[in-house]
Amino acid sequence: MDLSTTMAGEQRAVFAELLQLHRGIVFKVAGSYCRLPEDRADLAQEIAAHLWQAYPRYDASRPFSTWMYRIALNVAISHLRSQRTPATVPLDDSAVEVADPQARDPLAEQQVHALHRFIHAQPALDRALLLLYLEDRGYREISEILGISETNVATKISRLKQRIRNEL
Structure with missing residues (x-):
């Protein structure tokens, strides 16, 4: 061979x-x-x-x-x-995972749906940032993945968090 x-x-x-x-x-x-x-x-x-x-x-x-x-x-x-x-x-009920169906919290589900709507309304780069951030990826790894500086990652995530607080 x-x-x-x-x-x-x-x-x-x-x-x-x-x-x-x-x-x-x-x-x-x-x-x-x-x-x-x-x-x-x-x-x-x-x-x-x-x-x-x-x-x-x-x-x-x-x-x-x-x-x-x-x-x-x-x-x-x-x-x-x-x-x-x-x-x-x-966004439907399958977008929200609940470990115990008996322990469903309508307010928590509503917040998760609102967060999903917020994420999907973002431009592509911000959506990628949020996806990686919510996966507990570090700023250094996010910067390597997206090809932007760690400072830029930190700034963008901080601004996105503030927008989430303001809009949700």
């Missing part, structure tokens, strides 16, 4: 394992930028294809999830810009 064929097969296997391990990132980003299930599936496929194309340039000394987020968000933002109408995600 040709050594280059073996290396390519190993590279595919490693990529497939990493993609499987971090697939939630792809679905979260696609779900944040597309309204319809078929659009989310198409965007997830497009993200996966871009990830595969970029994988040979991935620097293994850096976190895979950071690299993956950056590509996924760039693809999603490009996809959003190519649409004629802004993409939003419908």
Whole structure:
């Protein structure tokens, strides 16, 4: 067997394992930028294809999830810009997860719905910032993913938090 064929097969296997391990990132980003299930599936496929194309340039000394987020968000933002109408995600009861159905808190659910509406009304970059911030990503990681300075991340998040307080 040709050594280059073996290396390519190993590279595919490693990529497939990493993609499987971090697939939630792809679905979260696609779900944040597309309204319809078929659009989310198409965007997830497009993200996966871009990830595969970029994988040979991935620097293994850096976190895979950071690299993956950056590509996924760039693809999603490009996809959003190519649409004629802004993409939003419908808010229904499935958007709110409640661990114990008996412990449903209507006020908390209402606040979660309001937060979702706020997030989906934001421009693409602010939506990405909020998505990453709500995932407890640090400012440094967010800055690496989005390609903006940590200071810019901190400033934008602070302003978004203030807008959330004012609007909600």
